[in-house]
Amino acid sequence: MPEGHTLHRLAGVHHELFAGTAVRVSSPQGRFASSASVLDGAVFERAEAHGKHLFHSYGGDRVVHVHLGLYGTFTESELPVAEPRGQVRMRIVGPTHFTDLRGPTKCELLTPDEVTAVRDRLGPDPLRNDAEPERAWARISKSRTSIAALLMDQKILAGVGNVYRAEVLFRHGIPPMTPGRDLGRQRWDLIWADLVELMADGVKVGRIDTVRPEHLPEATGRAPRQDRHGGEVYVYRRAGMPCLICGDEVLTTDLSARKLYWCPTCQPE
Template sequence: MPEGHTLHRLARLHQDRFAGHRVRVLSPQGRFAASASAVDGSVLERAEAHGKHLFHFYGPERAVHVHLGLYGAFTEAELPVTEPRGQVRMRVVGPTHWTDLRGPTACELLDGGEIEAVRARLGPDPLRADADPDAAWQRLSRSRTSVAALLMDQKVLAGVGNVYRAEVLFRHGLDPRTPGRELPRATWESAWHDLVALMEHGVRYGRIDTVRPEHEPEATGRAPRQDRHGGEVYVYRRAGMPCLVCGAVVRTVDLAGRNLYWCPGCQG
């Protein structure tokens, strides 16, 4: 499932290409046809993301809400448009570009109250200017649940997925099994600022890089990481391999249906 930086990249792309213009909104597949017709020909006022959710606003009280889930994806192209390929849930056509959405978990037209209901379910997003890290801290500091599970809970923190979760825990030497209520406030504040910087880097470059300069391939002489996700990371998907810092074997365990990666040497 895409992490939050991917949705913010999409929001910025759609803001640049479509916002401020009247757009065609279609549903070649048909599953979004009624809602598409309701906004077809309207001005897309802005595109923005909150966590793993994308919103196309067609006024203060009307927005198309998209959650990509595991299989959703947008494809982008310059005009002219071509015939739809596959099951296109939504097509947006602007003055210079068009985009097709396939396979999302959610693609729905919401009114003002429904938009706020979605946002109310989400914790602060490190990539949003209006984010309040104290709101996440209030949930973390009262919970017996492991910090590893809490960081993946979108009600606690919006946009953080499996990669950023594993990497920020490693970078701060945190045992992933630590209950949230045992997390020091100073450690949380440092981790929050780290997430902001790491995720902003992800938005800028379209990949997740978490390795500090002294551990980069160029500095250590090791081979660059070979992975379809790209980016240099410390522990994510490196189970059975030596830690880049201490040499201990990176471990993995299933936690709430997701693979958790950590270094027993650096994180206890």
């Protein structure tokens, strides 16, 4: 599932391509057809993200809410428009480009009040200027649940997924099964600040890189990571491989139906 940086990157692209212009909206697949007809010809006002949720705002207090889920994708192309390929849920055509949305978990037309209800269910997003990390800490500091599970709970912290969860805990030497209430305020502040920086970099470059300069392939002479997700990481999807710092084996286990990765030496209990 795309993590928060992907949605913020998409919001930036869509805002640049369409904001302030009247756009054509359609649903070649048909599942969004009635809502598309309401929006067709309307002015695309802005695009923004909160966590893993994308919002397209139009005139008349109309907002399209998109959650990509596991399989959703947007593709952007220059005009002229091409025949739809695959199951295109929503197509937006602007003055120079068009974008096609395929396979989302959610693509729905909401009112501003309904958007507020969606956002009220989400925790603070490290990529938003209006984020309030104190809200997340208030819940984490009282919880017996592991910090590894809490970081993935979108009601507590919005936008963090499996990669950022594993990597930020490794970068600060935090055992993933540490109860939230045992984490300590200083370590939470370090986690939050690191997520703000790492995820902002992810928006810029379009991939997740978490390895510090001194541990990069060009600094150590190791081979670059070969993975379809791209990016240089410490532990994510490196189970059974040597830790980049201590050389011990990276471990994995299942936690809340997701794979958790960590180094037991660099993140000791």
